[in-house]
Amino acid sequence: MSTQGLSELDLQKAGVRGINQTLQGLAKNTNQRHWLVRNPMGQHAIAVGLDAPLHVEVHGHVGFYCGGMNKESEIIIHGHAGVGVAENMMSGLVWVKGNASESAGATGNGGLLVIDGDASSRCGISMKGIDIVVGGSVGHMSAFMAQRGNLVVCGDAGEALGDSIYEARLYVKGKAHGLGADCIEKEMRAEHLEDLAKLLERAKRKERPQDFRRYGSARKLYNFDVDHADAY
Numbered sequence: 001m002s003t004q005g006l007s008e009l010d011l012q013k014a015g016v017r018g019i020n021q022t023l024q025g026l027a028k029n030t031n032q033r034h035w036l037v038r039n040p041m042g043q044h045a046i047a048v049g050l051d052a053p054l055h056v057e058v059h060g061h062v063g064f065y066c067g068g069m070n071k072e073s074e075i076i077i078h079g080h081a082g083v084g085v086a087e088n089m090m091s092g093l094v095w096v097k098g099n100a101s102e103s104a105g106a107t108g109n110g111g112l113l114v115i116d117g118d119a120s121s122r123c124g125i126s127m128k129g130i131d132i133v134v135g136g137s138v139g140h141m142s143a144f145m146a147q148r149g150n151l152v153v154c155g156d157a158g159e160a161l162g163d164s165i166y167e168a169r170l171y172v173k174g175k176a177h178g179l180g181a182d183c184i185e186k187e188m189r190a191e192h193l194e195d196l197a198k199l200l201e202r203a204k205r206k207e208r209p210q211d212f213r214r215y216g217s218a219r220k221l222y223n224f225d226v227d228h229a230d231a232y
Contacts, residue, residue, distance in 0.1 A: 007032050012039040016046060028052045028072075044082065047075050050092075067094040070111060086113045089130055102139065105132045108149065114203045121158065124151045127168055133203035143170055144180065152199050154207050162215055170215040171196050173207055182221040188214045 009019050019037060026032060030052060037058045040046055044063035047056050050073040058066070061079035068087040077085070080098035089108040096104075099117035106122070108130025115123075115132070121139035124132050129148040137155030144160070146168035156174035163180020169192070170183075179185075188210075196209040 005032075006034050006036055008036045008038060010038045011041060011043060011046070016043050019046060020048060023047060023050055023054065023056065026052050026054065030054075040079070042082070047073070050075070053092075061098070070094060080117075081115075085115075086111070086130070089113065099136070104134075105130050108132070112199075112202060118155065124149070124168070127151065131199055133199055133205065135203070135205065137174065141180070143168055143183075146170070150195065150199060152196065152203070152212075154205060162217075164221060165215075165217045167217060169195075171199075171209075171212040172215065173212045176213070176215065179215065182218045183215055184218045186214045186216045188212070 011019055033054050035056045040058050040060040040062050042061050042063045046062050046066045048068040051071045054073040057076045059078045062077055063082040065084045065087050066081055067075040067085055070089045070092045072092045074093040077096045081096045081100045083101045084103045084106055085100050086094040087106045089111045091111045093112050095114045097116050100115045100119045102120040103122045103125055104119045105113045106125045109128045111130055113132045116135045118136035119134045119138045121141050122144060123138040123142040124146055125144045127146045127149045131150045133152040135154050138153050138157050140158035141160045142157055143151050143162045143165060145164045147166040148168055150169045153172045157172045157176045159178040160180035161176050162170050162183030165183050192214055193209045200207055
């Protein structure tokens with residue numbers, strides 16, 4: 001059903017496969033850009049593999065891997081998200097209006113993931129360029145082996161934050177309950193405050209960049225060459 005440029009899909013009627021086939025089949029130049037998915041019922045793999053500049057709003061809770069492999073689309077989840085939301089995202093936006101389970105944004109290569117509530121363990125695991133902003137706290141082992149990108153935590157961070165981290169930047173406003181191997185607190189310079197301010201603005205957060213601490217790699221667990229920093 002479509003009304004005034006808004007196209008609606010009912011997952012209870014179409015099923016996950018029907019929803020994904022419809023959204024994945026849209027051309028990049030489609031005029032049907034704004035979609036609303038009703039009755040997600042906590043099902044897994046909703047709105048995965050999208051590759052067009054769509055705006056998709058999911059009204060309800062979703063299961064595992066919602067928004068995975070996203071390219072260009074904006075996916076808004078009006079509820080909580082299960083394991084691996086925005087997993088391996090390449091570009092675009094995934095916004096969770098509630099809480100997220102473990103491994104949010106795992107292996108993400110680009111784009112922005114916003115979680116208004118809390119995220120569980122391993123948030124941003126092996127992130128490769130994605131930016132993640134969490135309005136609440138994150139669980140243990142977040143940013144494990146994080147390579148590139150930014151993880152912003154407006155609450156607290158659990159144990160082993162940034163374990164075996166590479167060159168990702170971690171910003172935590174609250175308490176970091178324990179740093180992982182090779183993760184240390186670093187100086188917050190002007191360029192970091194500027195980058196953080198932009199991320200907070202994009203996530204519509206009101207926190208002050210000056211209230212955050214920055215964490216990153218001590219560069220003792222891998223062979224680091226500053227002349228090739230962009231390659232890490």
